[in-house]
Amino acid sequence: MTAQTQLQPARPRLLEHDGSADPAAITDARDKVLRDDPQVLSELARRYRPRTVNHWLAAAAAGLWAFDVFVVLAVPDTSSFVVKGQTPVAIVATLITAVLGVIWAASASPASALGARASHWLGTWAPWWVALALFFLNWELATAKAGALRPPYFPPPGQLLTEAWNDRVLLLQSIGNSIILLVIGFTVGAITGLATGLWMGWSKRAGYWLNPIVKYIGPVPTLAWIPIVFIAFKNSSAAAIFLVALTVWFPITVLTNAGIRSVPKSYFDVCQTLGASGRFLIFKVSLPAALPSIFTGLFMALPTAFVTLTIAETLGVNSGLGWYINWKKGWSAYPAMYAAIAVMVVLCGSLLSLLLSIRTHVLAWQKDLTRW
Numbered sequence: 001m002t003a004q005t006q007l008q009p010a011r012p013r014l015l016e017h018d019g020s021a022d023p024a025a026i027t028d029a030r031d032k033v034l035r036d037d038p039q040v041l042s043e044l045a046r047r048y049r050p051r052t053v054n055h056w057l058a059a060a061a062a063g064l065w066a067f068d069v070f071v072v073l074a075v076p077d078t079s080s081f082v083v084k085g086q087t088p089v090a091i092v093a094t095l096i097t098a099v100l101g102v103i104w105a106a107s108a109s110p111a112s113a114l115g116a117r118a119s120h121w122l123g124t125w126a127p128w129w130v131a132l133a134l135f136f137l138n139w140e141l142a143t144a145k146a147g148a149l150r151p152p153y154f155p156p157p158g159q160l161l162t163e164a165w166n167d168r169v170l171l172l173q174s175i176g177n178s179i180i181l182l183v184i185g186f187t188v189g190a191i192t193g194l195a196t197g198l199w200m201g202w203s204k205r206a207g208y209w210l211n212p213i214v215k216y217i218g219p220v221p222t223l224a225w226i227p228i229v230f231i232a233f234k235n236s237s238a239a240a241i242f243l244v245a246l247t248v249w250f251p252i253t254v255l256t257n258a259g260i261r262s263v264p265k266s267y268f269d270v271c272q273t274l275g276a277s278g279r280f281l282i283f284k285v286s287l288p289a290a291l292p293s294i295f296t297g298l299f300m301a302l303p304t305a306f307v308t309l310t311i312a313e314t315l316g317v318n319s320g321l322g323w324y325i326n327w328k329k330g331w332s333a334y335p336a337m338y339a340a341i342a343v344m345v346v347l348c349g350s351l352l353s354l355l356l357s358i359r360t361h362v363l364a365w366q367k368d369l370t371r372w
Contacts, residue, residue, distance in 0.1 A: 053107045053122035061126050062104060064133035065097040071140060072158065078147035088165065089140070089158035100129060155335040164339035170324070171336075175343060177319040178309060181237060185244025186305050190298065193249040197256025197297075201290075202282060207257070214257075218250030222308045230316050237319075240312035247308040248301040255297035259290025295359045302355060306348050321347075 072090040107118035136157055142148045144156040155163075164171060200207040200214070222243055233239035267285050276285075287294075313322030321344050328337040 052110065053104070053119040054126060055104070055107075057126045057130065058100070058104045058107070058122045061129035061133060062097055062100040064130060064137065065093050065100065068093045068133055068137050068140070069097065071137060071145065075145050077144045088161035089136075089156070092161065093136070096129075152332055152334045155338065159335045160339045160342065163333070163335040164343070167336055171340065171343070174319060174321050174324040174340070175347070177317075178313065178321045179347075181240050181313075181317070181320060182244065182305060182309050185241040185309070186248050186302070188241065189245035189248025189301065189305070190252055192245065193252030193297070193301075194256055194294065196249070197253040197294075198260060198282070198287070200253070200257040201260025202286065214250065214253055218253070222247055222311060226311070226315060236312075236316040240309060240317050243308050243312050244305050247304050251300040251304070252294065252297040255293045255300070256290060259293030260286050262293070263289040291363060295355075295363065298355060298359075299352070302352060303348065306344070310344075 069090050072093065103118045103122055106115055107122055109115040110119045139157055143150075143154055144158070196210065196214070200210050225243060225246065229239045229243055230236065233242060263286055267289065268281055271281055271285055309320070310322035310325075313320035314326045317323055321340055325337050325340045325344075328334075328340065
């Protein structure tokens with residue numbers, strides 16, 4: 001044994017298990033290290049302690065939603081407020097109360113897998129359910145019950161649900177058309193941006209010619225392109241897809257290029273020493289290392305794609321949620337307009353959550369290194 005080996009610190013070796021040592025001795029050594037360093041122990045407990053339900057907070061959430069049902073059904077509406085259909089909000093609030101009650105009951109046995117999941121879910125989202133119950137309660141009291149906020153600009157929540165249900169066929173068609181345009185435009189823009197950014201990051205000549213185009217054309221606002229695009233494209237749907245793709249292309253191109261260029265040169269040197277081909281360096285080294293930047297570009301592109309799609313539908317496309325909102329506004333049908341806006345909020349948030357889930361799965365190796 002050399003002097004250098006003797007001088008190596010003992011703590012890292014205690015935490016490694018090469019299969020030759022006694023597992024019980026390894027466990028005891030780890031416990032000793034944690035006892036000697038309470039700061040490490042507290043940090044591990046803070047990061048990995050599972051969320052558990054606060055039963056008082058969960059009871060408050062279920063009780064507030066039940067109280068919302070009582071207010072909607074028992075408190076009379078003000079005579080100066082014309083309300084159409086308050087029953088839907090009472091039904092929805094009743095269902096939420098029942099679901100919260102069932103999950104709360106399931107969390108009473110945390111030893112089971114279902115109880116642990118219910119406890120974790122309530123521990124995470126119970127404050128939000130309390131806040132939402134208070135929000136809808138104040139909304140109901142300020143509109144239908146007290147009349148402080150009056151129609152047509154401030155309808156009660158029940159009227160929004162009623163209008164959405166009565167106009168469900170056209171609303172569902174608008175949602176479907178918006179999703180189709182968004183998915184096609186986002187996919188085209190993402191693929192084009194990924195290819196452009198990869199080309200710019202990998203080739204100095206491509207970067208030389210494409211950098212000025214990206215810098216000067218990419219940041220131009222969508223509204224500036226609308227007159228040209230709707231003249232160039234005879235089909236308004238194709239024009240909307242092009243606008244969405246152009247909006248998505250810019251951030252993905254910039255961040256893919258930045259991700260490719262930030263890959264350490266040593267990665268390529270090692271792979272080339274082992275005989276790796278250029279194809280291997282691109283698809284097995286550059287792209288995987290640039291994935292965090294690429295996902296950041298996707299997150300930046302999705303909300304701007306929604307904005308662009310809404311503008312395009314408002315000005316030229318005779319379908320979709322943007323068109324539906326503008327059409328209802330023209331007829332002063334504000335409850336239906338607000339319902340469509342709420343649907344758009346839920347749709348955008350759901351797509352962002354889906355993208356975050358994909359990112360978490362793909363970049364599992366990056367857990368705890370970055371926080372979004």
